[in-house]
Amino acid sequence: MHRIGYLLGDRFQVMALASQSVFEYANIAAGETFYSIENFSVAGGEVRSSLGMAVGTRPLGGRMAIDTWIAAGVNNPLTAPPSAEVLKFLRKAAMRARRIAGICTGGFVLAEAGLLANRRATTHWAYAREMMGRFPDIQLDEDRIYVVDGPIWTSAGMTAGLDLALGMVEKDLGADIARSVAHKLVMHQRRSGGQSQHSEMLDLAPKSDRIQDALNYARKHLSRPLTVEELASQAHLSPRQFSRVFTLETGQSPAKAIEGLRLEAARLMIEKSRHSLEVIAKETGFRDRRHMREVFMRGFGVPPREMRREARPGER
Structure with missing residues (x-):
């Protein structure tokens, strides 16, 4: 025993x-x-x-x-x-x-x-x-x-x-x-320990308006490549200053934060829309469906197809 x-x-x-x-x-x-x-x-x-x-x-x-x-x-x-x-x-x-x-x-x-x-x-x-x-x-x-x-x-x-x-x-x-x-126990999905705890959108919470403006811009343009230079211009900072201030205020690099925003947006589309995974990958700025799958495995521990199956039984 x-x-x-x-x-x-x-x-x-x-x-x-x-x-x-x-x-x-x-x-x-x-x-x-x-x-x-x-x-x-x-x-x-x-x-x-x-x-x-x-x-x-x-x-x-x-x-x-x-x-x-x-x-x-x-x-x-x-x-x-x-x-x-x-x-x-x-x-x-x-x-x-x-x-x-x-x-x-x-x-x-x-x-x-x-x-x-x-x-x-x-x-x-x-x-x-x-x-x-x-x-x-x-x-x-x-x-x-x-x-x-x-x-x-x-x-x-x-x-x-x-x-x-x-x-x-x-x-x-x-x-x-x-x-x-x-x-x-009617546990909807047996989570293996790799899934995200919370929303990326809520976690960043920068202190200054200029970094918040850059994030708002990013959220509206996730289908674009979104380089540091482009985001820095929205904050009216040089790329180097932007990267330093962004990391200081959010605790993440711009690249890591944008990946998190893409991941969260893709998850919401998968759970709530009927778009194909190819369309979702394109709309949220991933290189392709394979790239989106790699990021999902790192972030959630399950592939996009499995997440859709759990959210919308009977669909693929």
Whole structure:
């Protein structure tokens, strides 16, 4: 039996408990009790969730034979740092447990314990830059649903915790069981961890009007090549100045940002229009359909055709 311990702190984000259903249904699909689940807190007893619901927990301590520890997040990790007892416990647990995970902002708990140092990780998009600033030794993949680096697993926010749990089930019991669980839980698409967390359009948010003007121009002319020189002229800057200011304000190079805008526009067209993939590639500025597919695989982890199939069943 594989024992899973959920580490809950005061006002933990209640969505973390939803991921326990993944392990519950894995047992059903496997026809045996492969997973056992217990909730823990520093002192044990009742712990209040972000919704105010009380959950019973066991106290931490002793040499507990837990295979997987999962740290739940909180709605705002900046105002609810983990206790010294939790950090000390996790450092010891990391030497004994098979794997340790942080769901949503639970990644901050692992980071504070030093478990993410020099590792790849992710967290809720709203706190990604805060994590990068506070823990520069983390290789943060801020645009990923979940990340696995050796024995350390981290997920993005909210429902991404279900994807992380399902990834564990696939690792432990195989793809057939994972698909069965996803089907029973009516998970629309089993996401493998490579999909984007959020909209590129919302994430750039430059501080100055001149960079915003250049982005507005780019959004309206995605079918064009959109060189740095062309965008710089819209901002009334030299190409060199534009590249420097753009990167400073958005955290991305102009080329990376434009690729993201093309990707987002193509995704929306695929999901909402009946245009062919060739037309969509042309309208959103990709060289051709093959180029669009390459960028989709990097950005979303699935090809355009598969995304259309999920969004519009029966179409190709």
